[in-house]
Amino acid sequence: MDAIEAILTRTSIRKFTDQPVPDETIHTILRAGMSGPSCVNARDWSFIVVRDRGTLNKMADANGRPAEPLRGADFGVLVCGDLERAFPRAQEYWVVDGSIAAQNMILAAKALGVGSVWLGTWPQMNRVEALRALFNLPETQVPHSVIAFGYPAEHPAPRAPEWEEDRVHFEKW
Ligand SMILES: Cc1cc2nc3c(=O)[nH]c(=O)nc-3n(C[C@H](O)[C@H](O)[C@H](O)COP(=O)(O)O)c2cc1C
Numbered sequence: 001m002d003a004i005e006a007i008l009t010r011t012s013i014r015k016f017t018d019q020p021v022p023d024e025t026i027h028t029i030l031r032a033g034m035s036g037p038s039c040v041n042a043r044d045w046s047f048i049v050v051r052d053r054g055t056l057n058k059m060a061d062a063n064g065r066p067a068e069p070l071r072g073a074d075f076g077v078l079v080c081g082d083l084e085r086a087f088p089r090a091q092e093y094w095v096v097d098g099s100i101a102a103q104n105m106i107l108a109a110k111a112l113g114v115g116s117v118w119l120g121t122w123p124q125m126n127r128v129e130a131l132r133a134l135f136n137l138p139e140t141q142v143p144h145s146v147i148a149f150g151y152p153a154e155h156p157a158p159r160a161p162e163w164e165e166d167r168v169h170f171e172k173w
Contacts, residue, residue: 006111009158013115014069016150021074025112029149032108033079036100039093044085045101045144048078048135055134062130063146067119074150077105078131081122081142095122098144105147115152121145 030047038044050056051074059078060070070076079102081094102118109116121127121143131143 001111003107003111006107010107010110011156011158012117013150013152013154013156014117014148015153016069016072016074016115016148017153019074019151021114021149021151025114026075026149028112029105029108029114030077033077033101033105036097036104038097038100039087039090042085042087042093042097044082044087044094045098046080046082046141047101048080049075050078051075058134059131059146062134063119063121063127064124067146067148069117069148070119070146072150072153073148076149077147078121078135079105079144079147080137081144082140083142084140094142095144098122102145102147109149113151114149115154116147116149119146119148 026049030049033045033047034043050059056070056073056076059076060067063070079098081098083091083094086094106116106118121131122145128143131137131146132141137143
């Protein structure tokens with residue numbers, strides 16, 4: 001699958017089969033996460049990969065009701081911003097960098113036949129604090145998002161490629 005096909009046909013997947021995703025595939029997905037651009041190449045993220053069912057359930061509890069897909073996921077990834085590495089003069093870029101890493105992982109997964117759904121964490125601080133407590137994170141690590149991954153047990157039709165004419169401006173507003 002080429003990059004454009006992966007981007008245009010991706011949909012969130014919230015139901016997963018029991019088939020385990022091979023470690024090598026997970027490794028490739030993580031490499032994709034680490035391959036995006038980051039402000040001044042700060043690479044200001046870290047990832048916690050979770051396969052343990054009990055921990056996945058606790059992550060779902062921490063991240064609120066919309067995080068239910070985690071309970072059936074083969075694995076989950078908590079993306080954290082690493083404030084120690086973030087660009088000191090504009091530290092908030094950690095949020096942008098974490099988002100790029102998350103989306104890169106989602107698209108890589110799609111290309112490899114693995115479904116996923118992004119489960120929003122930051123800036124909902126109750127979720128941030130609950131995940132921080134669950135993983136006993138140091139102060140420098142800020143939970144950014146959780147992604148549930150697994151082979152798809154649902155196949156929603158990809159939405160028609162959306163072209164919204166009024167969103168695009170050429171040369172001037
Ligand atoms: C920042 C962010 C937070 C999201 N949080 C959730 C969530 O908590 N639970 C969920 O099921 N989907 C979540 N999603 C997925 C969106 O609901 C989904 O991307 C959107 O409805 C468009 O559908 P699609 O991904 O199938 O194109 C989130 C997506 C983003 C980008």
